[in-house]
Amino acid sequence: MRKAGLTAMTCALLLAMAGGRALAQQGLGEPVLKEGSAKKISPHVFEIVGFPNIFFVIGSKATLVVDTGLGARNGAILAREAARLSPKGAKFYLTTTHYHPEHASGQGGFPAGYTVIRNRAQQAELEADGPRMNVRFSGFTPEIKDLLQGAVIGKADVLYDSDYTLDLGGVKAKMMFFGTAHTLGDELIMIPEDSALISGDVVQNHLSPNVICDRCSPRQWLLVLDKIAPLKPRLVFPDHGDIGDGALITQEQGFLRDLQTQAMALKAQGVSVEDASKRISEAFAVKYSGWSGLGNVPQSVQRAYADPVG
Numbered sequence: 001m002r003k004a005g006l007t008a009m010t011c012a013l014l015l016a017m018a019g020g021r022a023l024a025q026q027g028l029g030e031p032v033l034k035e036g037s038a039k040k041i042s043p044h045v046f047e048i049v050g051f052p053n054i055f056f057v058i059g060s061k062a063t064l065v066v067d068t069g070l071g072a073r074n075g076a077i078l079a080r081e082a083a084r085l086s087p088k089g090a091k092f093y094l095t096t097t098h099y100h101p102e103h104a105s106g107q108g109g110f111p112a113g114y115t116v117i118r119n120r121a122q123q124a125e126l127e128a129d130g131p132r133m134n135v136r137f138s139g140f141t142p143e144i145k146d147l148l149q150g151a152v153i154g155k156a157d158v159l160y161d162s163d164y165t166l167d168l169g170g171v172k173a174k175m176m177f178f179g180t181a182h183t184l185g186d187e188l189i190m191i192p193e194d195s196a197l198i199s200g201d202v203v204q205n206h207l208s209p210n211v212i213c214d215r216c217s218p219r220q221w222l223l224v225l226d227k228i229a230p231l232k233p234r235l236v237f238p239d240h241g242d243i244g245d246g247a248l249i250t251q252e253q254g255f256l257r258d259l260q261t262q263a264m265a266l267k268a269q270g271v272s273v274e275d276a277s278k279r280i281s282e283a284f285a286v287k288y289s290g291w292s293g294l295g296n297v298p299q300s301v302q303r304a305y306a307d308p309v310g
């Protein structure tokens, strides 16, 4: 079983930490991914549990690595792990679920020969805001600062608009962009042969959504979930916390709909955003007491209030 603290280990929380208190002090685990720890979680997918969870989709002729860890040192660990898990002569691909440092800043640690794939929106966001995020994360702990030293903003070899499918040999990976949710460029990856969805930070497991970007809102996140639900995956593999089944999508929709409905009702009554944040946070602390990251709720209410469509 995974530790409860790990469920809470997310960039959501990391970004909310005042003064950059050490991850270890928070009981959130280590920022260096554990080499040799990948475990098979479905017929073609292996996972390293960590910050963040890393997924390897292994076909008979190629391997797709999903996300990089913090900085090049983690990227190199993942490249070695991918080589260990893959058949001889395999081709290697890397993709990132979004531009935040624990997902994308380790690209420089992957050897030449890797083909990097991203959606256009994510690449643009990485280039526009990646440097600021790396500086911000570097302020959290000396160890993270060290890992991010010299981190480069990576380029992609393949850019796609809405989706891109890779045939890895006996298994396919369909990378998809549905719109703005956690960031402007979230990617989700469907593995049809395993009925598995690698869900990034968009569908999580009992973890309050982090509506972090300025232009993000619960309403837009719900629109993305409406597009994900018809995929009906049997398995859902989030970037932070425990893997689960397809019910995680319904659960995420329920939480965000609840928040959106309550926020819009209070806004219509003329309640201030400060009061609404306080009231909804108090109500959610009781209603969703088993969830982590509920410190995000005020931010989500603010984004709901600020959404011009509402």
Ligand SMILES: [Zn+2]
Pocket: 011, 012, 098, 100, 182, 201
């Ligand atoms: Zn993130």
